[in-house]
Amino acid sequence: MTLTKKPESRPAAASWGLSKRGIPWEYAPAPESTDHVEIRREYGLFIDNAFGPSRPKASFEVINPATEERLSRVAKASKADVNRSVVAARRAYETVWSRLPGSERAKYLYRIARIMQERSREFAVVETMNSGKPIKESRDVDVPLAAAHFFYYAGWADKLDYAFPGRTPRALGVAAQIIPWNFPLLMLAWKIAPALAAGNTVILKPASTTPLTAYLFADVVRQAELPPGVVNIITGPGEIGMELVRHPDVNKVAFTGSTAVGKMIGRAVAGSRKKLTLELGGKAANIVFDDAPLDQAIEGIINGIYFNQGEVCCAGSRLFVQESVYEPLLDKLKARLSTLRVGDPLDKNTDVGAINSAGQLAKVAELVQSGIAEGAEIFQPDCVLPEKGFFFRPTLFTGVSQSHRIAQEEIFGPVLSVLTFRTPEEAVEKANNTPYGLSAGVWTEKGSRIFKMVAAMKAGVVWANTFNRFDPTSPFGGYKESGYGREGGLHGLGAYLDLSSDGRNGR
Numbered sequence: 001m002t003l004t005k006k007p008e009s010r011p012a013a014a015s016w017g018l019s020k021r022g023i024p025w026e027y028a029p030a031p032e033s034t035d036h037v038e039i040r041r042e043y044g045l046f047i048d049n050a051f052g053p054s055r056p057k058a059s060f061e062v063i064n065p066a067t068e069e070r071l072s073r074v075a076k077a078s079k080a081d082v083n084r085s086v087v088a089a090r091r092a093y094e095t096v097w098s099r100l101p102g103s104e105r106a107k108y109l110y111r112i113a114r115i116m117q118e119r120s121r122e123f124a125v126v127e128t129m130n131s132g133k134p135i136k137e138s139r140d141v142d143v144p145l146a147a148a149h150f151f152y153y154a155g156w157a158d159k160l161d162y163a164f165p166g167r168t169p170r171a172l173g174v175a176a177q178i179i180p181w182n183f184p185l186l187m188l189a190w191k192i193a194p195a196l197a198a199g200n201t202v203i204l205k206p207a208s209t210t211p212l213t214a215y216l217f218a219d220v221v222r223q224a225e226l227p228p229g230v231v232n233i234i235t236g237p238g239e240i241g242m243e244l245v246r247h248p249d250v251n252k253v254a255f256t257g258s259t260a261v262g263k264m265i266g267r268a269v270a271g272s273r274k275k276l277t278l279e280l281g282g283k284a285a286n287i288v289f290d291d292a293p294l295d296q297a298i299e300g301i302i303n304g305i306y307f308n309q310g311e312v313c314c315a316g317s318r319l320f321v322q323e324s325v326y327e328p329l330l331d332k333l334k335a336r337l338s339t340l341r342v343g344d345p346l347d348k349n350t351d352v353g354a355i356n357s358a359g360q361l362a363k364v365a366e367l368v369q370s371g372i373a374e375g376a377e378i379f380q381p382d383c384v385l386p387e388k389g390f391f392f393r394p395t396l397f398t399g400v401s402q403s404h405r406i407a408q409e410e411i412f413g414p415v416l417s418v419l420t421f422r423t424p425e426e427a428v429e430k431a432n433n434t435p436y437g438l439s440a441g442v443w444t445e446k447g448s449r450i451f452k453m454v455a456a457m458k459a460g461v462v463w464a465n466t467f468n469r470f471d472p473t474s475p476f477g478g479y480k481e482s483g484y485g486r487e488g489g490l491h492g493l494g495a496y497l498d499l500s501s502d503g504r505n506g507r
C-alpha cells in the first residue's frame, strides 16, 4: 500500500482517510497490467473446436462497462448455428465422449483446471475488463473457484458408480447451458465441469454482455486437446438461448439468470424428457442477533451486499437487525460503507467496480428512486464516481418496510435495505416473506439458535457467522422462485446423470 499525502487545502474525505496524526491520505492507483492479455478484435462461434463466423454472418459489440469502450465483436448465432452446435455435440457424445472411461475424462478435466491456473492472470484481467468486477475479486475468487470446480469434478469422473449407491448412473447426452453476466467464468465452470465429468457434451451460451472469458476458455479447450464437439460455445441474444433450449436433440438444460426467463424455460421444457436445473434470483435475508460479534458481522454484511457490486443472486440484500443493537450496528455500518473504494475495476485497491451494463444501471437507479419515493431513508457515502462507465454508489436504506419494492424485488446492485426485528420468530417470518428462497445469513454466538434458524428459513443455503462462501463440494440452489435443482457437490453431479432405474431421463 502506498500512502499519498494530500494538500492541506483539499477537504478530507471520510475519517478513514486520516492518519493517526490527522494527515489526510488515500490509496495511490494500483492498476493491474493488461499487457499480457490479448483480446481479439472478433470472435467467431466455437463449434467442433474451431472458431468460425455465424451463418449468415452477423456480429455484435462487446464493451468494457467501466470505460464504455469497445473490447471486441462476437458472432451472433442464428437458428442454423444452434443446430450445427447441437449436431457437433451429439456426434462427439456418440462417437467419443460417452465411450471414454471416466478416468480418461478425468485427465482432460484436470488438464483444463491446470491450464486455467497457469493462465489465471489472463482470465482475471479479461473477466474484470468485460464484467466490471474488481480485479481483486476476479483474481482471488472467480478464477481460483472456477479452476477448483474442474479439479473437484475431475475427481468424480471415474467414481460415478460409487457416488450414487444402488443406482446405475448414465450420462444424459447433450447439455444446453445458459449463463448470466455476473460471474461469467465461474458460472461456466459450474455448468461445464460436472457435465463433462458425468460424460455429457455441452453447448454453452454466455450472456451477450460477457462472452470474453468463455471464448478464452475455448482456447483452453483446444490447448487441453479435448476432442472436437465436446465443448461448444455460441453467442447471441436471448432468443438463441431459447432455440437451444427447444432443440429436440438436447437432453439437459441448465440455466442461471432471471426468474422471468427461468419460468419461460420451464414452460418450454415442460412435457419433454429434458432434465432441467434452474438457478434464479434471490432476495436474501442477513439476520444479526444482539449477541453477534458486531465487527465481524459488519464485514459479513458488507461482503454480503457489496461484493461484485451486489450483482449476486445470493446477495444479502435485506439486513434484519435485532432492535437492541440497531443503532450501534448502523453507525458502524455507515462508517464501514464510507471506506469502500469505488472506481476502476482494474485497480487492485478497488472494492466496488462498474455495474455490468447501462440497462442494469438504469434498473438499479429506478429501484433506488422507488425506495426514496416510498419513504425509505437513503444513505450513500460521499465518494467521487468516474465520469465514464456504469458506476453506482454503494447505497443503504433505513426506514424500510416490508412492502417497499426495495424489500421485495431483486435489485442486483449495491443496495442494502435495513429492517429490524425483536424476536427470532419475527426474524424468521420476515426473512421468509419473499417469493425467493436462495440464501440467508445468521449472525449469533449461540449454536443452538443457528440450528433453529437454519431449519426455519426457506433458503437453499444458509451461512452462519459468514456470508458468500463458496466451495465446489457444497451444493447450491434455491426454493420457490429461486429455482430448483442444485449445482456443486454430488447433487450438482447428479443433475447431469440419469439416476432412474429405467433410464427414463436418458435417451
Ligand code: NDP
Pocket: 178, 179, 180, 181, 182, 205, 206, 207, 208, 209, 236, 237, 238, 239, 240, 241, 242, 245, 256, 257, 258, 259, 261, 262, 264, 265, 279, 280, 281, 282, 312, 313, 360, 363, 410, 411, 412
Ligand atoms: P436474463 O435472465 O435475461 O439473462 C441471463 C441469460 O439468459 C443470458 O445468457 C441471456 O442472454 C439469456 N436469455 C435471455 N432471454 C432468454 C430467453 N428468452 N431464453 C433463453 N435464454 C435467455 O437476465 P438479465 O441479463 O436480463 O438481467 C435481468 C435481471 O435478472 C437482473 O436485474 C437480475 O435481477 C436478474 N439476474 C439474476 C441472475 C442470477 O444469477 N440469479 C443473473 C443475471 C440476472 P442475453 O445476455 O443474450 O440476453
